[in-house]
Amino acid sequence: MTKEEFLKEVIPIGDKMYRMANRLLGNSESAKDVLQELFLKLWEKRGELRKLSSIDAFACTILKNKCLDRLRLQKTMVDFEILKTQGDDPELRFDRSEGISEIRKVMHKLPERQRVIMQMRDIDCCTFEEIAILMDTSVNNVRVQLCSARKWVKDELLKIYNYGIQRN
């Protein structure tokens, strides 16, 4: 693959990769670092990229491993079951109307894995394949978790709107 092809075809996946890294690491500085490492790696392997069935999937695998490595180094022992919202949570930046913060609160009551999956799909617009690789599971499982999360969030919101009770 030439430099021009790389710039045209591979660089554009950077936005999605950044968002996923940010989701997993909770920190935009680290996400930026990991993103650079990922692309240096992809550049190094550019001669082999054409042989792959999916450059995207390859990038996701590398990204997942780099995020895991980074989490080890940062002493943030992440068992994905207890992934805490920390540091630069992008959604903390805005807190406009009551309605929006209600959804945030509801989503953060989801089991962490489901919450991350839902965020990756509904907010970051990732494909099931991408989410499956990043979360180390199957496409089917992603769909099941996503379905469960969406339904639960909707039901919780309905309760809030119907009874007009502020929930914490």
Added chain:
Amino acid sequence: MVSAQNSAVDQLFAKYADKDGFTAVSISKGMFNLFAGENESKDEFSKAVKGLESIRILTPDETLQKGNLNFYKEISKNLPIAQYEELMSVKEKDQVFKMLIRKKGNVITEFIMIGGGKDNVLICITGIINLKSISKLSKAMDIEGMENIDKIDKN
């Protein structure tokens, strides 16, 4: 251009650096100086890095090559093991590690670690190697051992 490292190791890295499916990383004294600057010798990491000439790391890529004990065997074949002294070994069900050293007097000038199994890696360090500082690193970083890291990998 004088190479401080055993030419066999140089050759090994040269061989694998160009091969598909492997990633070879080299870091020189110049780089160590760049990032060790600020803290001087205050923290354990700076102490560990001080005096090092180079670090080289070779790993097989997961997606492009199936990692199994063959990496360990392959690397062991290509290294002049007899020229080194075996320092430590780890033997577990699906993981082995071997650490080799070379000394000049009382100073360890070369350190090699080969890992095979779930984790495949070759690490070669040259310079004035402070094994004591390196062994203290994992405590200093407050990591509770490989068990937790394995837990992450399982997820």
Added chain:
Amino acid sequence: MEYSEIEELLNRYLEGETTLEEEALLREYFSHSALSPKHLEMQEMFRYYADANHAAAAPFDITDELSAVIECEWKKETRNRFRHAFAWAGSAAAVLAISFGIYHYLNTSEATVKDTFKDPRMAYLETKRALLLVSNTMNRNTASLKYLAKVDESFNHIKKITEIDKVVNSVKNKLR
């Protein structure tokens, strides 16, 4: 869009069966002001997604950053290739002059080992990672010091630290 179409889409959405394009449609649809009291909660959800998507954007231009990094790598590689090509040049005088240039270049910009990274931060991370791996391996419960090392005076302090850590780890494990 028809009400029934929206209903259909929303049902499939909740079953996890919509495509990314369909979800984009729903986001677009709900970005207009309240269309039906029945879908109030769905509207809030989709509006939230759109806002959160903006909020999660990178605080820098990703394409610019990455392109710059790649261009840099490219220049480095091109420079190396150029140097190689030059070294095979024809006449003796040219070879002499060039050799002097290369000699100078090598001695000013290269260390004994050729650096993979140009960014010291990344070199730092890789170094830390490698040394940590070595350290953790040394401190594993299953690590054993070889006979020669045990007998050698200079390794006694290593052995002590390794032994201490094994004890600490086994105590920690018991406390869990």
